[in-house]
Amino acid sequence: MTEDENVRRAGPLTYRGSSIPSTTTDQRLLDRRGPSDWVHTDPWRVLRIQSEFVEGFGLLSELPSAVSVFGSARIKPGTRYYDLGVEVGARLAEAGYATITGGGPGMMEAANKGAQEAGGLSVGLGIELPFEQSLNSHIDMGMTFRYFFVRKTMFVKYSQAFVVLPGGFGTLDELFEAATLVQTKKVTRFPVILVGRDFWGGLEEWVRTSLLENELIKPQDMELVQIVDDPLEVVDIIRKSHLHIAREQEELARSEAGPEQ
Numbered sequence: 001m002t003e004d005e006n007v008r009r010a011g012p013l014t015y016r017g018s019s020i021p022s023t024t025t026d027q028r029l030l031d032r033r034g035p036s037d038w039v040h041t042d043p044w045r046v047l048r049i050q051s052e053f054v055e056g057f058g059l060l061s062e063l064p065s066a067v068s069v070f071g072s073a074r075i076k077p078g079t080r081y082y083d084l085g086v087e088v089g090a091r092l093a094e095a096g097y098a099t100i101t102g103g104g105p106g107m108m109e110a111a112n113k114g115a116q117e118a119g120g121l122s123v124g125l126g127i128e129l130p131f132e133q134s135l136n137s138h139i140d141m142g143m144t145f146r147y148f149f150v151r152k153t154m155f156v157k158y159s160q161a162f163v164v165l166p167g168g169f170g171t172l173d174e175l176f177e178a179a180t181l182v183q184t185k186k187v188t189r190f191p192v193i194l195v196g197r198d199f200w201g202g203l204e205e206w207v208r209t210s211l212l213e214n215e216l217i218k219p220q221d222m223e224l225v226q227i228v229d230d231p232l233e234v235v236d237i238i239r240k241s242h243l244h245i246a247r248e249q250e251e252l253a254r255s256e257a258g259p260e261q
């Protein structure tokens, strides 16, 4: 028997003589027919969750400055709010920001449409739901997530501001998650802007009378979320906040470099 026949290398492993397995690793992977209940267990889900983070980070890591835009899945084209969404996407694109939405219909589609038609980068991060649906047709880059919490990480990690258009429970969930992240300083200098005073004014009043007056939030928490009517104001607030960050970073770099010679 030659040396080659007496040795089997399997990836980083080496086997000799009677320890050599009768099949190869590939063969065992491809031939195997066994119970499949492990695909419904949490350890397997953890791997799927990891792979969703890997795909999402891979898709978005080179995104330019971006703004996440949230809003109702149910508002129809041809309505005042839909047009507002289109305009918000367009103004963000003109200011050089990519627009990220939940990739669905309604206000998400409106913002993607406005961004794409104005020449901006239009991104959709969809979510698997019990009813059939696909990403809207105004998306340049998109991904559909299985897990809400993985998708939410992407909105926060890859955008520098949240813009919230009229919407229902899903939109309120995204708004209050953003407000909580800013309040608890998990994200810093992160504008959260509500568009449409007629729609959001009632919520602001409720926050003031029910939350603030019962001391469930601090007076300064009222400033974490701003309400505007004009999409140009949205861009203005985001730009000012980013200029401020750029200045702070310059100052930090200067102080770290030490005194000039």
Ligand SMILES: CC(C)=CCNc1ncnc2c1ncn2[C@@H]1O[C@H](COP(=O)(O)O)[C@@H](O)[C@H]1O
Pocket: 069, 070, 071, 072, 073, 074, 101, 102, 103, 104, 105, 108, 126, 127, 129, 133, 166, 167, 168, 169, 170, 171, 172, 174
């Ligand atoms: C026709 C229909 C209801 C489709 C739902 N399809 C969806 N596709 C993608 N994101 C969604 C969807 N529904 C809710 N969301 C998420 O929740 C928000 C809208 O929820 P809502 O309609 O306000 O409560 C969006 O910003 C989005 O991130």
